[in-house]
Amino acid sequence: xxxxxxxxxxxxxxxxxxAAAAGMAGASVARADSVxxxxxxxxxxxxxxxxxxxxxxxxxxxxxxxxxxxxxxxxGNPWSYVWPFSQAMIATQTMAGIRAGGxxxxxxxxxxxxxxxxxxxxxxxxxxxxxxxxxxxxxxxDKFYDDNEWNALGFLQRHYMTEDGDRPALExxxxxxxxxxxxxxxxxxxxxxxxVFWTQATWSNDRNTxxxxxxxxxxxxxxxxxxxxxxxxxxxxxxxxxxxxMLAPNGLYWDHVDLAGNIQKxxxxxxxxxxxxxxxxxxxxxxxxxxxxxxxxxxxxxxxxYAQNERYFNQPxxxxxxxxxxxxQLQAIQPDPAYRQAxxxxxxxxRRRFHDAATGxxxxxxxxxxxxxxxxxxxxxxxxxxxxxxxxxxxT
Numbered sequence: 001x002x003x004x005x006x007x008x009x010x011x012x013x014x015x016x017x018x019a020a021a022a023g024m025a026g027a028s029v030a031r032a033d034s035v036x037x038x039x040x041x042x043x044x045x046x047x048x049x050x051x052x053x054x055x056x057x058x059x060x061x062x063x064x065x066x067x068x069x070x071x072x073x074x075x076g077n078p079w080s081y082v083w084p085f086s087q088a089m090i091a092t093q094t095m096a097g098i099r100a101g102g103x104x105x106x107x108x109x110x111x112x113x114x115x116x117x118x119x120x121x122x123x124x125x126x127x128x129x130x131x132x133x134x135x136x137x138x139x140x141x142d143k144f145y146d147d148n149e150w151n152a153l154g155f156l157q158r159h160y161m162t163e164d165g166d167r168p169a170l171e172x173x174x175x176x177x178x179x180x181x182x183x184x185x186x187x188x189x190x191x192x193x194x195x196v197f198w199t200q201a202t203w204s205n206d207r208n209t210x211x212x213x214x215x216x217x218x219x220x221x222x223x224x225x226x227x228x229x230x231x232x233x234x235x236x237x238x239x240x241x242x243x244x245x246m247l248a249p250n251g252l253y254w255d256h257v258d259l260a261g262n263i264q265k266x267x268x269x270x271x272x273x274x275x276x277x278x279x280x281x282x283x284x285x286x287x288x289x290x291x292x293x294x295x296x297x298x299x300x301x302x303x304x305x306y307a308q309n310e311r312y313f314n315q316p317x318x319x320x321x322x323x324x325x326x327x328x329q330l331q332a333i334q335p336d337p338a339y340r341q342a343x344x345x346x347x348x349x350x351r352r353r354f355h356d357a358a359t360g361x362x363x364x365x366x367x368x369x370x371x372x373x374x375x376x377x378x379x380x381x382x383x384x385x386x387x388x389x390x391x392x393x394x395x396t
Contacts, residue, residue, distance in 0.1 A: 040344075045098050045386035047351065051379045052095055054360030055088065059372050065115035066133070070369035071361070079138065080372050082119045082129050086150040087318055087376040089116060090396075093157060094383040097391065113158070116151065128179040142201035145183045149214035152176035153396040156221045160394040174222055180215040181234055191261030192245040196238060198256065206264075208256035209246045212238040213274035220281035221396065232285055239278050243294075246271075251301040269315050272302040273323030277396075280329045295330050303342050312346050313353075317364065317377035320346060324381055325395045332392040340385075347381050 058071040066079040067088055080088075089112040096105040118137045119129045128148045131141035155169040155176075162169070183196045185207055195207035196215055219235035222228070246254045246263075253271045255264040279295030282288070302323070306312045312320060324346075327339040354362050361370045362378045384395065 041098075041386045041388075044347065044382045047347075048095060048098065048379055048382035048386055050360045051362070051375065051382055052091070055091070055372075055375050055379060058359070058361065058370070059088070059375065064137070065111050066118070066137070067372050070371050072369055074369055077132065077138070079133055081131050081141070081147075082116075083131070083144070083147045083150065084372040084376070085112075085116065085119070086147065086154060087321070087373055087380070089113065090150070090154045090157065091321075091376040091379040091383065093154065093161065094380050094387075094395075097161060097394070098383055098386040109158070126175070126179045126182050128176060142199055143179070144199045144201075145180055145196050145211040146198065146208065146214060148176045148179055149211070149218055152180075152218040153214060153221075156218065157394065157396040159225070160396075170222070170225060173218060177215070177218050177222055177231065177234075180211075180218065180238075183211065184237075190259055192241075192257045194237065195241045195245070195257075205259045206256040207241075209242050209253050209271040210255070210268075210274065212242050213253075213271065213278050216242075216278040217274060217281055217396065220278065220285050223285050224281070235278070235285075236282070239275075239282060242275060250305070251297060252305060253298075267305065268319050269302065269306060269312075270319040270322040272298055273319075273326035276302075276323075277326035277329050280326070280333055283333070292334060296334060296336075299327060299330055299336075299339065303338060307342070310349075312349075316374060317350060317362065317381070318373040319377075321377040321380040321384075325384060328384060328387075328389075328392040328395055331389070343381065343385060347378075347385060350378060350381075 059067045061067070061079075064079070067085055069077065069080040069084055089109075092105065092112050093109045096109050116129070118133050119131075121127060121130045121134055121140065121143070124143075128143050129151055131144055131147060132138045134140045152173040155166075155173040158169040159166045159173070180196055183200070185193065185195050185197060187193065192207065196211040198204055198206045198208045198211045216235040216238040219231040219238070223231035223235065242253060245257060248254050248265065248267065250267075252267045253275055255266045255268060255271065257263045276295045276298050279291045279298070282291035283295070306315075324339075324343045327343065330336075331339045350362065350364075354364050356363050362374055363370055364374050365371075387395075
């Protein structure tokens with residue numbers, strides 16, 4: 001799609017001469033529309049370029065357009081599952097938001113979405129993305145509701161970043177939302193009744209924050225685009241289910257509950273992030289201040305929690321990328337310098353501790369293989385730090 005991201009890229013353009021400007025302490029770089037662009041944005045853009053180049057060099061196969069799950073590959077499937085692929089896809093389109101007229105990124109984004117369709121299973125009702133590549137490229141796999149939600153959020157960001165709105169992207173997001181609604185637990189006798197299950201696989205009956213909060217985000221984006229009550233009503237149900245059963249006494253969110261009523265109480269950063277994002281979107285959809293207040297409260301408590309004893313480094317970068325993307329959505333409505341400061345601190349510390357300058361890869365696990373998920377997470381963080389703040393509302 002030739003027009004994809006063109007207008008958006010013009011608005012967020014980094015112009016030529018960035019390298020020279022980056023060395024000027026306290027200087028700023030003029031954007032294409034003559035609005036000054038801080039050098040800090042230029043610095044992160046250069047880092048993101050380097051990290052993305054490493055992603056393509058070590059993980060990407062140009063013959064198939066698929067990615068390795070890890071580098072170097074140590075057995076297992078030849079290509080990545082759909083969850084890591086979705087994060088590489090979203091990282092790619094986040095890159096497309098920081099370069100003026102970046103034809104390479106426009107082509108790469110189109111390539112990611114073409115490859116994604118190799119995971120699509122149209123033969124089920126409702127259809128959705130399998131966890132692994134469908135035949136003939138792979139053996140297929142169980143559907144995970146959160147996997148599908150990440151893809152839907154990617155499609156929604158594609159819609160926002162296209163000049164006239166990408167209608168097919170919006171329609172695919174709507175298809176996925178129908179799948180998520182299908183995953184709602186309808187048995188009122190279950191502990192914590194309701195909620196979207198994590199997967200259709202028979203080996204798990206968990207209902208998770210991560211299968212409900214991103215689902216609410218998808219529905220709310222669709223509501224804002226269409227004004228159909230169906231999307232708002234279901235999104236509120238998903239959001240309130242998490243608030244009712246996964247909200248811990250410290251104000252953060254637990255992970256999941258099983259059908260015996262056992263709650264897994266890890267407080268992953270991406271769960272805090274998606275509930276922040278859902279609260280922001282509910283405020284945009286309804287105008288009710290309580291949702292914005294809930295999002296701000298979660299953000300404040302999460303930042304304090306992860307900063308304590310550097311808990312950020314007890315969790316993976318891929319989760320923090322989602323957390324920070326949602327913080328920036330809150331920043332677009334309720335600015336607070338603490339949000340970007342935390343994001344910059346993490347990006348700088350991760351680079352200092354784990355970045356391999358020889359390859360451009362992030363080695364969070366030492367000598368073990370680098371994962372597609374972690375490299376994609378860092379690209380996304382660095383790329384978001386290079387975005388014009390006026391466009392944070394286009395993040396998903």
